[in-house]
Amino acid sequence: MLSLLSSLLACDPPDCDRADHGTCGNACCKLSIHLNKVVTTTIAAALNTSLSEGGPDGRFRLMPTHANPHGFADLRPYHISRSGGREVHFLGQAWHETEKHTYNDTVNLLVMSLGKGTILEAFSISQVGGAYGDDGQNFKNIAVLMKGLKKLGYGEAELSAIVSEAEHEGCPPPAGESALWAAAPRSSAGVVLGALVPSVFAPAAGLVLLGLYAGARAAAKRDAARQEGEAGLRAAGVPMAMR
Template sequence: MPDLGSCGNACCLADLDLSMDPAEAYSHTLSVLKGLQDVGYSYVTGGDPEHDHVLFDDPHPGDDLRDFNITTPKPFKYLFQGRHDAPKYKGPNGDILNFAIYESGAGSVLRMFSISRIHGAVGDYGQNYKTLHFLSDKLTSKEPTRVHGCGLPIASSAAAPPSTSDPAKQSSSSVCGASPSEVPDCDRPDLGSCGNACCMAELDLSMEPEAAYAQALDVLKSLKDDGYRYVTGGDPNPGDDLRHYNFTKPESFQFIFQGRHDSPKYSGPNADILDFTIYGSGSGSVLRMFSISRIHGALGDHGQNYKTLSFMAEKLDASKKPVPKHG
């Protein structure tokens, strides 16, 4: 099930039905994850435990969410994170794994997410789905259900509202903070769409892909004071220009690049990861934008992932806001 750029980088989200209650499902999955160390899997925590939890403004609670009595969008009970190393890309370049467990009528559902960590991984040769499927084989005889990525077509969604070039209506901060209802574009909170909170959106640009890449990169680099930065990653580093690969499916991808977004609470290695791809369209280009909460335990984001993308989009020559496609 090879994926090409569903999250900017390649990714796979799948749900797995387990005929056991959430506590047993968590214990079983964690045991299996830790037991697969020899084949590249590892259990990790992340984020500074001295900092508040992103969703609940309480000290970092670890993996157990039951005390928070979450009911929507799913009755999430546990949240945890892992990594999968391959011979070429491992350690800080290993694929990121996010897991969330919620209660179902038949027992539990394990939400599994894998994303290629390195910059420039538009394709994965099926690795992200393979990583999840290999793990699921150790848990149950049931097949995981693909939800996003994993080679699936991108779901359609409603058109975004028009953007505005009026500075008075634009946000002066890229951070939703403690009072997101008072900050523009923080009205799209996500809970666990990628195990952790995430947002994938697309932005139409009336320029050719090369010009769109140059402008997006310039904007990303210019927003340093707002917490943004352009990064490369992986050794060997694959570069941003995809044109010599002549992609035609699922989109005519021309460029791929990566960034980070720091907030006062989570920065540096705990900053949100940003993935971008650009492909040609009939009217110019489409910038696929993806943001995911990096730390372990970020079930919710107060709308930050969409805000991060929207704030950057305000600085580009776009007539509309980014259109959410997942998360």
């Protein structure tokens, strides 16, 4: 019985090495991914098209949003700003079914502009209640989508130069192992310093591991982000149904 449960729950490699344990009450994974010199419209359109076709593995389902029954909502008319010079542009959601067709996860995608590039905040959470651990599945959901960017016509060398993980909540890299995406050293304000180091698309030794956030600091950041988002929506006059 135990072996059967293990088989049903297990994430199928690769990219199952960043398990989460109850970060959001349930297991979840949030990654902020910087795409250098890639505009938000390109990323949003690519994700919307890919997800509408089942995603890279055929097990994603694009969900409607309040503003768009066919996928990503365009929030650019509301001119919503966030800290660090980020501008909120697009918002989307998908459901993902695990390989063994046992569970579903919800993946939320927030696309923001930053200078000449894009910040993608990808958040995956286990739908089934009581999922304290996810065996790495929520991280894998995001990894599958990011690897699918190859379909945009970028080569692996190009992707390694434009993609980096800016920060994460939950789903920490294993101690002593390379992160799937790595970021250059960061200042205390969270600004990426220096050039981006190689990502999963061009694995290399010596990738910089992201430090784990203390629980109190992570909670404070979540509260601050929520308050900032609510203030921005109120200032932009976004309808209540979109909050």
